[in-house]
Amino acid sequence: MEQKQLNGANINSKVARGHLQPDEDTDTLESILQHVGEMGRYQILLFLSMAPFAFVYCCVYFLQMFITTTPQRHWCKVPQLQHLDMELRRNLTAPLTPDGWDRCSMYDANWTHVLIHLTVPPDTNIVPCKYGWEFELGDIPYQTIVSERGWVCEHASNIPLAQSIFFVGSLFGGIFFGWMADRYGRVPAIVGSNIMAMAGGIGTIYTSGLWDFIICRFLVGTSFDSCFMIIYILVLEYIGTSHRSLIANTSLALYYGGASVVLPWIAIWISDWRKLLWYTNLPILLVVIVPFTIPESARWLSSRGQTIKAVKVMRRFEKVNGTKIPEDILNRFIMSSNQPRNTDESLITVFRSAPLRKMVIILMLAFTFSELNIGQDV
Incomplete structure (x- = not known):
């Protein structure tokens, strides 16, 4: 107890002298990961938990091709x-x-x-x-939305229109769920984006015309990227720097790549576009257990002054990994988390900075044209 008080007093004195800056909690969190384990049991479990979200991500992006593909004959x-x-x-x-x-x-x-x-x-x-x-039904061995509703010839533009609205939805969803992740936490944003994907996917089953179909594809589009990228970033926060690049690339190659290979065979095996939507969207409901199984970002918790919750997350890592965080490192993290932050991290601030504004616009244009090229190839 005396040692803990001494460590706390030392940290308080450093704060008073200005030696402990508000952004030092990031460096302290990296130090904690070194002691709690950069790739322990808990990190492995988190890595495995990314798999179902990668499958949802794949379905959100590619499933429309299987439900709206056009038989050529x-x-x-x-x-x-x-x-x-x-x-x-x-x-x-x-x-x-x-x-x-x-x-x-x-x-x-x-x-x-x-x-x-x-x-x-x-x-x-x-x-x-x-x-x-x-x-x-030769090249496509099942009825699709196109064959059922006759969206060919003069109606062939319906599908590209719906796909365009899908990407409009991804623009709004990226902004909304990004704001939600910063405002309310990564876990609520993960749940919200995946529930939106499920709602739009199941809603598509009950559409009968063009505009209700477009609305449902817009809803699905709002979840694009967010349904996976938020947990992708969250898990990487808990991976040590020496393993981060490997996990970042392996998760995409193994989970997203694997889902992309499996999905066409699932579509052929089910051979019914409505059942395909049911079987790939209904399991997303399991996302409601995420708040009880996936830890919130300790970095986000500390940035919001929720230090006690951040420490609880670190204690959970200790328990699962069978490690121990030195008290001086933990106290340093606590004190840095409690410091006031005067930085503005809103989207408006990004566009106020000329270099950041230029970079964001270039990335948006590059991503847009890359998606258009992929759509044309498909």
């Missing part, structure tokens, strides 16, 4: 011919072009006459599809 639908064989229906309905069967036009024929003679008169006019489209 489609042609105009004619109700009077539905009892005929599929190949015969297509031959009688779709005009032949140098590139194959016309997918967006049909003969304007007397179909009673066509049924009698099983041929289309050569002078028959060609018009756009009147009764919708038929799809041959």
Whole structure:
């Protein structure tokens, strides 16, 4: 007890002389990690906990491709011919072009006459599809939103429009959940962003038109990046500097890369776009247990003056890792956390600084164009 009081008195005297600056809690936290273990049992558990969030991140980004993919073999639908064989229906309905069967036009024929003679008169006019489209489910072995709602030909722009709104949602979501993480903590932002992904994903199942579909994709878009990147950063805060680069790259390669490989096979195995959304979104509800399993950022807690909670987190690391933090290091962290902070870390401050403003704008443009290129390749 006397040693603790002595350490506290020494720290108080350094604060009074101005030797302990408010930002020293960051360096002190790194010192704590060196003593509590830079990659102990608790850090390994946190590393493993990133896996389901990486899968959600992958689904948020790629799932729309599997529910809105367009079967390449489609042609105009004619109700009077539905009892005929599929190949015969297509031959009688779709005009032949140098590139194959016309997918967006049909003969304007007397179909009673066509049924009698099983041929289309050569002078028959060609018009756009009147009764919708038929799809041959060969390259895509299940019905998608596109094939069910006929979003092809003159309606083919519906999907790119929805995808664009998705990225508009990611812009708003990135700002909102970033603010939420700074204001209320990393854990509430993790829960909120993943719940938003689930709400938009399940809501998509019950859409029937274009605009309700777009609204749901906007909701899903608000969770893009935040649903994984917040816990990604949170976990890296607790990884020692000597292991941080390895964990940062391994988590993306192993979890995000693995999910990207597995997701297409899941889509083919389920072969139903509604069930695919159910099976990939409903498990996200388990995110409600995150506040009881994932520790809040000790750095954020200390920056908000919640020193007691930050110390509890460090004690939990001690218990799981079987290590001990020296009292002088812990006291130093406590005292630095209790110092007033006069720095403004808001988004407005970033744009007030010319170098930071320039860097943010360049990063936004670079990321936007990279996503557009990926979208075109897809």
